[in-house]
Amino acid sequence: METKHSISIKNLRLSFGALDVLKDLNLDVGRGEFLVLLGSSGCGKSTLLNCIAGLLDVSDGQIFIGERNVTWEEPSKRGIGMVFQSYALYPQMTVAGNLSFGLKNAGLPKPEIEERVNRAAKILQIEPLLSRKPAALSGGQRQRAAIGRALVRDADVFLFDEPLSNLDAKLRADLRVEIKQLHQQLSNTMIYVTHDQIEAMTLADRIAIMRGGQILQLASPNEIYNRPANKYVAEFIGSPTMNFFDGEIVGGDGLRFAVGNHAFPLEGYDFRDGLAVQGPAWFGIRPEHMVTGTKAESARIRLSGQVELVEPLGSDTLARVAVDGRSLWVRMDGQANIRDGDDIVVGFDPARANLFDKSHENRL
Amino acid sequence: MGNVTKTAAEIQLAPARQEMTGPRGPKPGRTLSRRNIMIYGTLIVVSLYYLLPLYVMVVTSLKGMPEIRLGNIFSPPVEITFQPWVKAWAEACTGLNCDGLSRGFFNSVRILIPSVVLSIAIASVNGYALANWRFKGSETFFTILIVGAFIPYQVMIYPIVIMLREVGLYGSLTGLVIVHTIFGMPILTLLFRNYFASVPQELFKAARVDGAGFWGIYFQIMVPMSLPIFVVAMILQVTGIWNDFLFGVIYTKPDLYPMTVQLNNIVNSTQGVKEYNVNMAATILTGLVPLTIYFISGKLFVRGIAAGAVKG
Structure with a gap:
């Protein structure tokens, strides 16, 4: 279908009973683009991300990743890697175990798993931590390991669900820079959910400001800052x-x-x-x-x-x-x-x- | 030599330390305060109150009958004998069988192990499905299950007798195992559901992105994280099933009576002299299994109960 878009969302609707969480939402994300979904809590940004990941069943509409219609696809079959706010590392496994869990499930041969884990660990500089359990890591190291888990999947699309919100201010700034560098290095599509406007402004190629399950404005950070589409965005x-x-x-x-x-x-x-x-x-x-x-x-x-x-x-x-x-x-x-x-x-x-x-x- | 050079800050701060007057440092506590006397006094009285019967039992079980007839139940045995223990375990008669409590013990073990394993296995999967894989009507299902926890057992005894009879399991150990498994289901499912619901949802999502399915997530993510709650469930089930008397006496027959029923039959036998020492030994033997379980896993038990209680 679409070739120039990495992700394409058409008329997406999601309702829980009578409550419409996403209302007829359309969104195209370009290949290699860094898109930030920004909004206050309850605006539907995380819900949208979960729909893209396949963790929530949509009520109506279609989702394309690459050229594939993945609307009914399992999360693991969508070619995505996801990073969560709470890191969501499996506590009983070592960092290496966390990184390789998805690859083992996918049935990859052992040497390749090892190679991919080592490559991701090198990129994120977590090689010395590979044999540690998550409990023995600091917050920043945990989030790095969580990013590593997305990285080893060799996915075209990275989904970040408020990945830095649990970190203290200094670490947040450091890791923000690292994520930006990672994007420059890997140049795959990234969708990043946050409520922090500084993260949004610094990271995004384009920002989608959401409210009440709709996108109010989708534009570059500059455009959003200089020419907000409405009063809510301006505020x-x-x-x-x-x-x-x-x-x-x-x-x-x-x-x-x-x-x-x-x-x-x-x-x-x-x-x-x-x-x-x-x-x-x-x-x-x-x-x-x-x-x-x-x-x-x-x-x-x-x-x-x-x-x-x-x-x-x-x-x-x-x-x-x-x-x-x-x-x-x-x-x-x-x-x-x-x-x-x-x-x-x-x-x-x-x-x-x-x-x-x-x-x-x-x-x- | 190192402390010759002082930084400017140290030089400035040093005099301030010396000028301090009045209370400073940790507040001293009194060990023999009125509050402590009250607390420890109460604790000691209560624990004596609970330990005294156990003491009497142990002491009596180590005496011979002549000594017991003297009537000093609190006095320690003059002549220690283990004969009552041997008799309780291997020789005491119930009905036609004269092989002591050992028969009941092994019956209980044969009831206990499958019941505990089966009920925990099913309930943990139930709880996991209810907490993480919300399906249509899952809340209704859960509500019905919880209501089941509040229905008095007595109401269901006779219907179950008929049902077991119809399927030909009445009077067998298998039938009793099924009954124990079913009756453990509501409370165990609740326990597991609440525990799994307190596991961060994102962990479950991450595992789904990583391609793990229903059983993959259960065995590789949830079970390894849930040791405390499994221990709690095990304690609840082991003590509950081991101490069960009612179901044992109703759903099995004399050859297959569990230890509790057999203990009752030994203690309440009306023929001959009351052998208090044998009765005491038999009672302690029967109580030994739950007692051991509590001693081994008491800490985990408390932790698991608290973990399950936080989120409901």
Whole structure:
């Protein structure tokens, strides 16, 4: 059927009784692509991954892996390797036993099993751990062994189900880099489920943001960051979250966004399909796209307010600024010398803004 | 020489250590506090209360009859004799048989081993299927099984007599083994289901991705992980079946009576003198199997019960 896609999901539906967990979902993943499924808990991202793996029976629709329709195929026959959040290593087996379990089940000859296990162990640098039991490994080593178990299968597709969520922050960052390197090295298709936007942004070729069993936006990390398809995506990506103004786009000499007694000029805003519209809308601007101090003087839109709260992070300083009874988060230089109570002018450029329709909350 | 060079931090911290006043370090505890006296006092009284009968039994079983007739049940034996033990094991009469408890012992063993193995084998697969391979109606099936655990045994005695008679197994050891296996099923299935449900679901998923099937996952993943619960099930079944009296007396015939029934027949025989020493020895002999099991596996027993109890 499809030749250029590694995974193709057509009209996938999954319901538990009356509850629709996945609703008519379509998704194509390119060969060698790193796709991240991102969403808050309960959005259906892990469910979708389990459907692809064949661990859940779908209610309707088809799943293709490679050119094969695997909708009714057993998980082991789908040509996938899977890594789980809890590592899911078999506790009674050694690391080598864990790695070779699937190969033994597949009836591979012993020398080949050994060769594959050694190759995977070498790639993941777990050779000294091969004879250990999982209980004698640290969290990072366990997850490496779990990745190894997927690796030995020589699968075209790797499925990761929140693999780093059980690790502490430092290890998570290290292993994130390793997974990225692994992908560069192996260049097979990877689908990675996470609720961590940093993992998503750093790893993905494309991110699929999910909510309520549907994909809200499927695009590159850059696109998602710069041009979120709707207000939910805009709020989900970015920390601290995007600042929103509730107002109205009005015409007159050049379009303006009217909020309270301000009117932001919208020159330079890239309307969807170049189609300028009017009416009630949300105006969103990211904290890092706000400027202060001398830069604010020359900004297109300027607001003056008072600093309510300062969070120094070292590399950056986050400040919550009260403007006309509204709180705005502003990200500024790490060494910015401000305190709560300071009067401050913040400025921003409409070109960096995001406008969303008030009723359907889609990007304008 | 190494401690001549001190880091700046050490030099700064050193005086602070000396300036400390007031309580410092671990809080001292009193061994003879009122609380400890209460706890240990109660424990000692209770354990004496439980151990005293056992003491009387052991002491009596080692006395000869003349000494017993003196009536000092707490006094240790003046002349230790093992004759009552020998008699209880090999010579005591029940009905026409005069080969002691040994016949009952071997009957019990022949009932026990197949019953325990069979019931645990079936119940563990039941529990595994119910926990991991949810099929249509599995919850209903489970509910029915659990209800079975609350139905009084007495209700089912007569129907089972008829059923065994119809299939020609009434009065045989096979029939009794089947009865024990069936009656062990609800509680054992519950035990295993809860244990397997507490095994992370992802482990099961990983094994499926690795190509293991129903039996592959059961034997290679689940069973090796479940030693504690198997030990618990074994203890429950061994003690339960060994101590069973009712089913033994109903579903078998005198030649095949289990040890408990035979013990009762020895102790309650109305002919001749009451040989208390033989009775005591026979009772201890009968209780020895469950006692041994508890001593060997007591720790695992507690662990397994707790493991099964956490998730329900």
